[in-house]
Amino acid sequence: GAVVSQHPSWVICKSGTSVKIECRSLDFQATTMFWYRQFPKQSLMLMATSNEGSKATYEQGVEKDKFLINHASLTLSTLTVTSAHPEDSSFYICSAHRDTSTDTQYFGPGTRLTVL
């Protein structure tokens, strides 16, 4: 159990367009989902924490109007990169927390975004 999927796995878009990335927990309900960004040869950096039915909490330096997060159900969170620019090109990874006191986060396979 504890499978997390992301869609799409990779996307190429033109500068100025918006891209939506989906994160789904396939076999469990996730009250909390996290969005990370990973640049080449760098570690994962937390962008925002998303709780079902409430507004996301963004980390310092992450523009909430540029990276829109919607956690509409217990199995789905979406990240929309608005007006994407080449510097937004990165590997975006989500994780989902299964709400038990001894559990941890399960990561999706990631989405590689390339903005031309």
Place this chain on the structure above:
Amino acid sequence: QKEVEQDPGPLSVPEGAIVSLNCTYSNSAFQYFMWYRQYSRKGPELLMYTYSSGNKEDGRFTAQVDKSSKYISLFIRDSQPSDSATYLCAMSEGGQAGTALIFGKGTTLSVSS
């Protein structure tokens, strides 16, 4: 000073060797400690997680946490070529593992046959 320090490597070992991977940290509030394995262009896969200080063993993997030294380790015995990947340490504060994780940069391991 970064919150979590991890030597990026690369680390190259022959098949069958014992591998030692380490992270140091500065935040004494970290309670949960995790090791993830990440293959190229894939999401991280949880290998081990421990709470507070101590050792935990799972097959060929052993995780150690020394909170007094703010130092954690992952040992891989009888390393295999399939172990070649990037290993990320991660930590979180508080009493629940499902909080924001702070990651190290990752150590790239290459096991040659």
